[in-house]
Amino acid sequence: MHVRTRRLTAAALSFSLILTGARPALAHGFGPTYDIPIPLWLYLYGAAAAVVLSFLPLALFSRKERDSPYQYLRFDLLRVRLLRTLLTSRLLTGGVRLLSVSLFFLVVIAGLVGLQSGFNIAPTFVWITWWVGLSIFTAFVGNVWPLVNPWRVLFDWAEGLTRRFGLRDSLELDEPYPEALGIWPAVGLYLVFVWIENVFSSSYVPRNIALFALTYSLITLYGMAFFGKETWLRRGDALSVFFGLLGRFAPTEVRVKDPDVCLGCDGCGDDAGGGCVNCYECFARAAPHERELNLRPPAVGLGLPEKVLSGGAAFVILVLAGVTFDGLLETPLWLEIIRLTPVTQTLGVILLPLLFFGIYLGFVELSRILGGGGGVGFGRFAAAYAFSLVPIAIAYQVAHYYTYLLVQGQMMISLVSDPLGWGWNLFGTADFEPRYGIVGAGFVWYSQVALIVAGHVIAVYLAHSISLRVLRDPVRAFRGQLPMLVLMVLYTITSLWILAQPIVR
Template sequence: MRPVLAHGFGQGYDLPLPLWLYLYGAAAAVLLSFLPLALLSGKRGRPAGEYPRLDLLRVPVLRGLLGSRLVVRALRLTSVAVFGLVVAAGLFGVQGGENVAPVFVWAVWWVGFSLFVAFVGNLWPVVNPWKILFGWVDGKARRLGRGDGLWLGWVYPESLGVWPAVAFYLAFIWFENVFADPGLPRNVALAALLYSLVTFYGMASFGGETWLRRGEAFSVFFGLLGGFAPMEARVKNGRGRTGGAFGCAGSCPCFARAAMGDRELNLRPFGVGLGLAERAPPGGVPFVVLVLAGVTYDGLLETPIWVEVVRTTPLTQTTGLLLTWAAFLGVYLGCVWLCRVFGGERGCFRGAAAGYVLSVVPIAVAYQVAHYGTFLLVGAQKTVAGVSDPFGWGWDLLGTAALRPGYGLIGAGAVWYAQAGLIVAGHVVAVWLAHRVTTRLAPRHSVVGQLPMLSLMVLYTVFGLWILAQPIVE
């Protein structure tokens, strides 16, 4: 029996069964999840825009809390204050592990907030510090007589889609995985400031809401995760919904401008927002595939075979990142082409690729939890200690500076089984979403037409579990 490590964890763990049995079992679970869908494929289901939902704003207590301007203002002020603290700590604090900036950015914000968005709802449009700061200055300019505020009058080309967000998200993944020291506080602060300048320039050039929907990488990213989430914000007339993956998910101007009586804040089944019949903008397919490839690459580069074959130099790591993305994109597009052939669908290939791509988002969510979950547990504990001494200067403002993280809170065996379960669950949801897309694109051949995408889901399942089972090599 070969010793393995639960990926992202520091304890050794001997699998009680050979790894290949887990891989076969997970693949079989994904395949079996397709059987009920195949048996019911001839029956008409709900249209994509109709699904069970419960409006939380109908409850008076929740309406008073969730609709409170005071709560929104408090969240915005807190977001800007935290952003300022992270930058200040990174620039002026101790350049070591005592500084709160790196652990907050990488553990609490990047991992923790991502999981909050995916499993609760997309709060990013409310707490986005770049949107808040730009809005304050833009509003001031309008009150001083500048009718267009900070807008420079440029019109965003629709053909550009979300390609700027693709480029910035790729740069972020490169900074996380390839850059020499992404955990150095000063590097974190400088990267945040550089991205702030680019974001403010984009918002001023094309308008704040337009740039948030198309150019701001994290608004697009959190919008995707929000499509998976069980909470959505929408306007009762149906013209505004922030629970989808694209659309106004990044900025929600429709919801913000609607009267309180016209707003809905709904609970819905997980993944429903990804099954809505919405058109992905240009660059949407590469962006979604990059999200999945990025988290997979983060795990892959720490495996022994990657270190032995590729080596760890900036050039090879950059090349590896690009090739991983290209490979994922090529395999995905090949499966879409086969789906069209098997399903007898004669429509636009680009439309089919855009239709299927959101079905892989649950896989990315599952990998995000499985790969980073233990990192979040440790990072959250470090953040509790760090807020007492954010600059690493020996303070103890809240009395928690002496807190040391407990690395053995969860056994490696429990971590492995949780990871395996998450991977399988994410792929099962992906199979269901792919089935919904197939029945929409090729209703007469939905079962046969989904077989290539089902094969892709099984391949992703096996590959993801294999990565998680490898020892970590730093």
């Protein structure tokens, strides 16, 4: 294991290239990637670090007794006068919501009538700025989707208008949502999303993006009208559930102090301290002095007790599997699988999550057995521990995509001047060339491994906290978390392995 040293005299290398008739290759929507597979030694160091950092802290943690409710450091940003004025300003929140809906319409219009092959804002905005960019923002700053969700905003505006014209009090039919369905509709929709993102070969064609957006609008708006806005967004809207999940990792939260506000709110989890966390419905309803917007350590939100909804653990596992599948598709192993078995990419989208889920449930059962059962339902165990794996998925996603955001994301600078590809130059930036040399491949290597190892460490700590919270007794909690730690090491090593694979398309 050695680090390549810079050669004093650059080698002169020559290659012979033979070209035989250019085949139209499967054009990648966004041009070349700049990441190179990490070298073997870095992969092995990363894997070793993951293992050591999983089991070493156990010696320290096992001593700690904890009978107190799940607690963490919080600082209410609303106590700072400047921030309070800024964050609660109607002008700001209204403006952001208007911006969000405008961007939504811009994407749909650009998708339908803009240039289909080349300069068009729709693919870059949707797949890079929104999908990658907003995900990273949500995980590392906070969940703003309840504020900017264009369908929620449109629904609110529509309701406001009908109310103003005295037509109806509300646009919601409020049909009872079959509770047994849980969040399975969101799971199904997210599965379709994973398929579109990873398998559908024309996912960056502007017209398709517009059509998908419109279809999703129909589903979401109808769901909100039929079952009730909040009910649908919480149960059936894959995006709200997804961003809500990332929001649990985020270093900010909204909290309502008065538990009476939460009475009758079917979304609130139980917070032992009273009141509720990240229930935006209650937050919107509560009086200003009841609200907090807290800064908190990252990932602690994933350890909070959660109302167990059918399909909850499945959604988390699906997100994890989707992230991994994305990376798996570019590995030589996947090519072999495609070649030697009847598995197709579409089949893979279904099989990999099922595989993950099966493995996960196996480890959950092990945890339950080692932890002594303790009268805790299997469903609750599965739901609680699933959250502890999220930091690893977030770390992999960031590691895999941040260069896209930094490099191809620069295309937005030119695209805002000519969103439809019609030759406009609204802001004078249409000729901006992305600066490619922003980060060198070496830096990317180290940052990717560092991110994943950090995600792993956070996950390990979470598994410990969750184990204590669910099992209460420190000895049983210690034993119960061991299978989870093994699973985490496996998951982290798999993620690192994917990063080390030669890229094939």
